[in-house]
Amino acid sequence: MNSRKILYQFGYRRSADQDRPSPTRHPVTVVGAGPVGLCTAIDLAQRGVPVVLLDDADRIGEGSRGICYAKRTLEILDRLGVAETCLEKGVTWKVGKVYQRNELLYAFDLLPEDGHKMPAFINLQQYYLEHALVARAAELPNLDIRWRNKVTGLKQGNDGVTLTIETPEGLYDLDADWLVAADGARSALRGMLELAFQGEVFEDRFLIADVRMKGDFPPERWFWFDPPFHDGRSALLHKQPDDVWRIDLQLGPDADAKAEQAPERVIPRIRQMLGHDAFALEWVSVYTFQCRRLERFVHGRVVFAGDAAHQVSPFGARGANSGIQDGENLAWKLALVIEGEAPKSLINTYELERSVAADENISHSTRSTDFIAPRSAQELRFRDATLALARHAPFAKRMVNSGRLSMPSTYETPLSTPDGDAWSGSARLGAPLPDAPMRNSSGQPIWLLEALGGEETLIHVPNGAAAPAGKRVLVIGDDLIDVEGLFAQRFDTTPGSTYLVRPDQHLAARWRHATRLLVERASRRLRGFEGGHA
Incomplete structure (x- = not known):
């Protein structure tokens, strides 16, 4: 069912x-205009790379x-220039509650x-x-x-690919140096290359219902x-914009997916949950x-990203979030x-880093699923015992x-501290930088991540000597002023401390x-040149 x-x-x-x-011939072609494909294409375009983005549909919603x-x-x-629009429309939240x-x-x-600058989470319908x-x-x-523009054929050569594309006016061919496959869980490109997924399929079925109603529930995850x-x-x-609420209900592995989407089955379930019938169904789906x-x-x-490369359960909101991080990791490289x-070999680090991230997400997702929907008597006993203990034992x-x-993912880095000093604070090697409120050289407020943008950057805390040379250097106290001391706290600064930041802000x-x-040496290693680390 889908009323919208x-x-x-x-x-x-x-x-x-x-x-x-x-x-x-185009430098990059991206297939799939979902969040992952769009983010990757925008990121590349902002970096000066011409991009063609293909999608076989013509609609959102x-x-x-x-x-x-x-x-x-x-x-x-x-x-990428869209967060403000999303924050204005979205529901901001950071508190979750778990009940038995x-x-x-x-x-x-x-x-x-x-x-x-950014909140912990927002809820926002994907079409927005x-x-x-x-x-x-x-x-x-x-x-x-x-x-x-639907891709119906793919031929790969040593230095690029040729796509055959079907349109309402017939077929045409397009050449690309690089192809980003962001065409989703049912990726046609994955099928054309005869690539198979490895992992686990879960049989439990879940009902999603988006319900329009006036409600007094706070913007929290319950x-x-x-x-x-x-x-x-x-x-x-979960609360969404427009007085819409997302309700997920576990149905079990034997549920009839088609029957469970019928209003005469959905409405009584929602009525029983809410205790009233002052609601309207916006969208209903049953998924495994x-x-x-x-x-x-x-x-x-050909480089795969998002659901075309990996799939997880929806528990923990790991799908789109990890896919957008795929795009960010890939675009600058x-x-x-x-x-x-x-060198071209830099793209291999995309595979290395995002494969590890996918494994981490799959591991978390699998454990969540096993706890939420136990598949054996032993798993159920463990779950019930844990819930009973949780009432009293922290x-x-x-x-x-x-x-x-x-x-966010933390990537292993060989660029560890050469002098062996310990570091405190929340900034961690391989992780995205924690944000902090700053002022620029003109005294105007600016956030640290805004100042960094998408360039490789050195951040230097002065100690009386000249700042190290780099592609771009920001000096604390000159270019950026730590008015609240949060940068110093989060980065454990001392005079002379210097931080090399990747173009993706890790x-x-x-x-x-x-x-x-x-x-x-660190900069060369960051860009994929062998023997670059100190």
Whole structure:
């Protein structure tokens, strides 16, 4: 069922490539105009890389689908120019509550400290995010979105790919140096390369219902084990914009997916949960899910991202959030390779880093699923014993797994501190930098991540000597002023401390006392040159 069929529709238009006698060659073609494909294409275009984005549809709005976007995703969206639009429309939240029956087991705060531009999470229907991204893409002159362009053929060579594309006006071919496959869980490109997923398929079925109603529930994540309105199963409640509420109900592996979507089955379930019938169904779906991924994400000049590369359960909001992080990891690397500033082998680090991230997400997702929907008597006994203990024992609360919520990935880095000094604070090697409120050299407020943007940057704390040379250097006290002391606290600064930040705002290296040679080697290693680390 879907009462909201189309929110935004885009017209097909003929491209110049269709009138040329031989295929036009493009630096990058992205297939799939969902959040992952759009973010990747925008990121590349902002870095000066011309991009063609193909999608076989011409519309947005067939169901709300993904709704939860984490702080790191919002920071990426901010750099891409759409976070403000999303924050204005979205529902901001940071508190989650876990119940058994009607009893509150525990509550958690996902962002207990101040001094960050972005909140812990927002809830926003996926079609609103996609519309904001499409509008942003339209502002970029080197990003060409082609709706109703369906890839029907793929041939790969040593230095690129040739795509056959079906349109309402017939077929045409297109050449690309690189192809980003972001065409979702049913990826046609994955099928064309005859690539198979590895992992686990779960049989339990879950009902999603988006319900329009006026409600007094706060903007929090509420999860129930064995609630009185849905005996023996689990339930989840989230607030969305437009007085819409997301309700997830576990149905069990034997549920009839088609029958369970019928209003005469859905409405009584929702009425029993809410205790009234003053609501209207917006969208209903029944799903099962998989925790699987491709063995490799990079196949010659074809790079897979998002659901085309890996799939997880929806518990923990790991799907879209991890996919958007895929795009961020890939975009700066592709841009450097295309610009001749990095070897082609740099793309292999995308596969290495995002494969590890996918494994981590799949592991968390699988454990959450096993706890929420036990598949054996032993798993059920463990779950019930944990819930019983959690009422009284703090250690057991940490074992309750209602979906470990999406966290940003931390990448292993060989660029460790050469002098062996210990570092405190929340900044960690390989992780995205924690944000902090600053002032620029003109005294205007600016956030640290805003100042960094998407460039490789050295951040230096002066100690009387000249700052180390780098591609771009920001000096604390000159270029950025730490008015509240939060940068010093989070980065454990001392005079002379220097931090090398990757173009995706992950911390690549740090030194108490950097030298030109240390910085140069770390920068080269960051860009994929062998033997670059100090």
